[in-house]
Amino acid sequence: MEADGPSGNLTPLQGFGFEVREVRKGRKLTQKHLARGAGYSEAYVSRVEKGQLVPSERFARGCDVVFGTHGMFQRLRRRMEESDHPSWFVPYVQLEQKATRILDYSTGLVMGLFQTEDYARAIFRAAHPRATDDVVEGKVAARLRRRAVLDREEPPAIWLITHESALRTRVGGPAVMAGQLEYLLHAAELPHVDMQVMPFSAGAPDGQMRPFTLLGMEDSPTALYVDGPQGGRVYEAAKMVGQAADTYDRLRAHASSPDDSAAFVKSLLKEHRP
Template identity: 75%
Template sequence: MEEDIPSGSLSPLHGFGFEVRAVRLGRKLTQKHLAKGSGYSEAYVSRVEKGQLVPSERFARGCDVVFGTHGVFERLRRRLEESDHPLWFVPYVQLEEKAERILDFSPSLVMGLLQTEDYARAIFRAAHPRAAEDVIEGKVAARLRRREIFKREDPPALWVVLHEAALRTAVGGSAVMAAQLEQLLGAMERPHVDLQVVRFASGAPDGRLRPFTLLGMPDAATLLFRDAPHGGGRVYDAAAMVGPATEIYDRLRAHASSPDDSAAFVKSLLKEYRS
């Protein structure tokens, strides 16, 4: 028996998956039929229908061929790319909303969940120098909406390891950085947030490390999100990927200053930005 996809979700991926499933059932086709006709596996079809996987352009075209929908699903997929989040980031955001524990390592920038509005705006403007103002503001708003997870009755435990470089990179200028550090200090006072700083003097277990995040999910699974080899990012659930990342995170915490010492260091930097 096929599992139902989540109902009532407004996410772009769930919307695409809902439409695929609705049309498939309306045509009285099984996932096996769609898989064979589109050139993908039944597992792939199932994950797309559940909103767990970003559909490829080829899969969207395959849906149109199998269903005879004359480009409808190609157009739906193109709409996914118009989201305020990059398409590759949408699966992570959906998982972040459900996570019980978030462990993040940020070597060069403050992680998105802890960014101020002005800090986020400066990052997006630098990354998209020719983008229209409304595009930038849409991305900023989408990033700030991610904070809603902390308004849950049971907010996720957040543990962040920041490299000193992330705090010394003057994103947006001194005033923006001062406000950002103030926000970090406020976050560190919350019972569900821990933050440690890896100082320059401490070195690091591996200087090639890129940012990554570990998500502890309600079903006890741990997922890894990190940069993909060819750009963007990807969520991994394989033990061969998650296990080593967990060990690296433990080493990072061991090399970092304690939360109290980290708070004292952030306060000292705040004075520098204010002077």
């Protein structure tokens, strides 16, 4: 999509590409010059400028070096990432990126950090039925970027408790669900990930079906994230975090063991495979 200027109806991704193109032209450089200086192909530069490709952090840094823009494109990329998340979710994402310990209890859907691309796309398309494909794809890309924490040299220790209802809710059809369940099984095999399923037979150990996530910088949780009808919120009050940690311990005690949980997910997987 073309626009006459930054005030045009651009998505954040297209806006980044617009700025790259305008600065490049202002410096009288070709796409080949930028590609060589940033260490990427001309095709990559072209797709970024057209808003068709999410730029890497290295590419943004390369633009700043080539253009002499002193971090402008790195800052623009960070703002672009944040813009694909609702404003109320940005504080959580910032904490998630730094956390060394993540404890999650999901009841209606699989935790976002462990959603596959197709599963996330189906969720966002259902939640935003009138949104353009660019908007939906931007949200999907933002969700997938959260996985970077799993690839850190020292990834966070993660404990997932997923309610059976989330695993049985069919999102995007059998093929999408099969891929999602397979991904969960793969994640559960990672040395820093533990997974349990809360079966229907366990009732409601916490008194209600309320999802939440605890994040910590060491062994103890220091922040609590809770979803709400108008968006989620992060709490850091020690009393609230402590109460949520106690609740999480009760949930772990009532959930199926990791081995039994993996076996259950495998049984569900058979139901979705053609």
